[in-house]
Amino acid sequence: MKKTIGAISIFLSTMCLAKDAPTISVVGNGTISAKPDTLSIIATVETINLNSEKAISENTAIINNAIKLLKKEGLKDKNIKTENYSLNYRSDYNNKDNDMKYYVRNQIVITSEDLENTSKILTALNSGGVNNIGEVNFYVADRKELEDKAYVLAYEDAKSKAQLIAGIDKFTITPKDINLSFSAPRPVGYMLSANSKMGDAPIPVTVPNNVDVTASMNVTFYMEK
Structure with a gap:
């Protein structure tokens, strides 16, 4: 799932162009x-x-045990x-009598720069009794420089397309409006649910060689002869 990180509108005006100049x-x-x-994991107990x-004490025991193994x-x-x-x-909808029960939920949030230790981290959570280990997200912690480069490439791509089309009728182009957005693709991850318990067996994980940082923009250009 792509998530939009931000949107910025930049308006460039060119006074020398007629107001009715065609645009593209x-x-x-x-x-x-x-x-x-960097890796991040959100595990739910x-x-x-x-x-x-009893519900509270059981939850606390699992959390403490998992943290102990992680350390x-x-x-x-x-x-x-x-x-x-x-x-x-609330009601236990998995029980035909719909008995009222206490539900305790707590999450362990993990971040680490030791990507090579990912398998051991997952195994520790699993061995500690964690009910659900969600996605393992692999990403670049400081993405500012990468985002800037992606924006430059996005503008160059937009300009190249506009020049190609405008050039058919011998128009030159000048930027009018630029609307930017930054998107990150769905992180590469690993899912482990309570139904896939593996005991103390190591959980295999493949760390991706690369992750993508993507920027896109809609650019409107004036066209003039």
């Missing part, structure tokens, strides 16, 4: 590839019990945090 609008795209240097204290694999406190804790009392 084109879309340009630019992509830069780079080796990922959910416990269910008729007794709220054995070299992760530090700065690499691990818990968030989105919730306690709900």
Whole structure:
């Protein structure tokens, strides 16, 4: 799923052009590839019990055990945090009697620059009793330079398309409006659910060689003879 990071509108005016000058609008795209240097994982622990204290204590035990195993694999406190804790009392729709139960959810959020340790991190979470290990996201932490280069490529692409079309009738082009957007493709990841428990067996993970940073823009050009 692509996520739009930001949108900026830049308006360029050319006073010497007539207001009724014809225009042409084109879309340009630019992509830069780079080796990922950071991974992130969001792992969810959910416990269910008729007794709220038991549901809470079970959840806490799994969280603490998982964190203990993660630290054995070299992760530090700065690499691990818990968030989105919730306690709900609702019907158990998986039970034909719809019994009311307590649901406790907590998440372990992991970030690390040690991509080679990804398999061990996943194995530690799995061995620790985590119910659901979501996507492992591999990305470039500091993407500013990559985004700038992608924007340049996107503009050059748009300009090249406009020049090609305008040149058919011997027009030259001057930029009028530029609308920018930056997009990142769906991260390459690994999914592990509670139904795919593997015990202490290592979980194989392939770290991508490159991830893409993509920018696109819609550019409107004046056309003049």
